[in-house]
Amino acid sequence: MKITVNGTSEDLAAQTLDEALRELGYGDARVATAVNEAFVPAAARQAHALEPGDRVEILAPRQGG
Known part of the structure; x- marks a missing residue:
């Protein structure tokens, strides 16, 4: 299915x-x-169904200063 991940269109089987x-x-x-x-907490990700056209944002922490 086609979804948008961090602003980029992706075609995933997920x-x-x-x-x-x-x-x-x-x-x-x-x-x-x-x-x-x-926001989708980590504990809810397995049950959170995606639909075509969904917009997913993934944020990773960074270290440094």
């Missing part, structure tokens, strides 16, 4: 947010996620 993260190479990385501007 049906859930958890599957999408794995397909995109995030695996078990500690990231924050939002779908259509609504």
Whole structure:
């Protein structure tokens, strides 16, 4: 299905947010996620179904100063 990830169009086989993260190479990385501007906690990603056209944001923490 086609979704937008961090502003870039992606065509994924994933049906859930958890599957999408794995397909995109995030695996078990500690990231924050939002779908259509609504925060999705890590515990809810496996049950969060994606729909064509969804907008997914993935944010990873950075260190440094």
